[in-house]
Amino acid sequence: MLKSLNPALTAEVLYILRSMGHGDVVVISDTNFPAHSVAKSTTFGRVAMMDNITMPRALGAILSVLPLDTFVDDFAMRMEVVDDPSQIPDVQAEAQAEIDRAEGASRPMIGIDRFKFYDLAKNSYAVIQTGERRFYGCVMLRKGVIPPQ
């Protein structure tokens, strides 16, 4: 563990988040997501695990260090429920609460169709798979910038 850092942030997750640059996307997935196969196509090239915790908890840990993009609408994306795209499952509502807390304001995620989500995930920087068991527990975050002091 390290001082001032959430213990859920593993060495590999820190490596991924620190090496991402502005506009790079990280996927935070549930346990059913084909994380290992999709991750093979990403920049990082293999999946990183945040085992045994829910997606919103992993997301909260990630957002404690990752700045979100402020330039674009697709700074955060959620996987839409098939045939009910406007439905917000509990797991996604919890994730939205973590985003709003980190941003200090309401910044709703945009919905992405399941197969488009897969395509975007394959072109992302990395996939981090959590222990989330609830369906549709999958989001993507786009990294922002940190200004000079």
Added chain:
Amino acid sequence: MLKSLNPALTAEVLYILRSMGHGDVVVISDTNFPAHSVAKSTTFGRVAMMDNITMPRALGAILSVLPLDTFVDDFAMRMEVVDDPSQIPDVQAEAQAEIDRAEGASRPMIGIDRFKFYDLAKNSYAVIQTGERRFYGCVMLRKGVIPPQ
């Protein structure tokens, strides 16, 4: 870069510091130290770089996240000047100031003979080489623990 983290902490340095456990040792070296060859024998197995900054500045960044061991006297070690083991070169005095600041108290490093330093370094967790040009700009830190909240 990441929120709340010193930008000098690269992805690889964060990976190393996060994966170390209690009692593991990291070497922070100057530019003359045989970092690449020594690092080959370490647990991490290859050198990590913190280029273009002094050793004390790299040390300060590392100590912003790395807890020091509180159980032992050799929680921090400096390479002794050959034939003048009690001399504290400026670069080591600056490093000591970073340690004292991080610890909130005076905790002097212990001196280690040059060739013993090499031997200990080969058995360490990892070697991080800085851009330090001043001679004897080499220290070792032993990782401590973070208690449950």
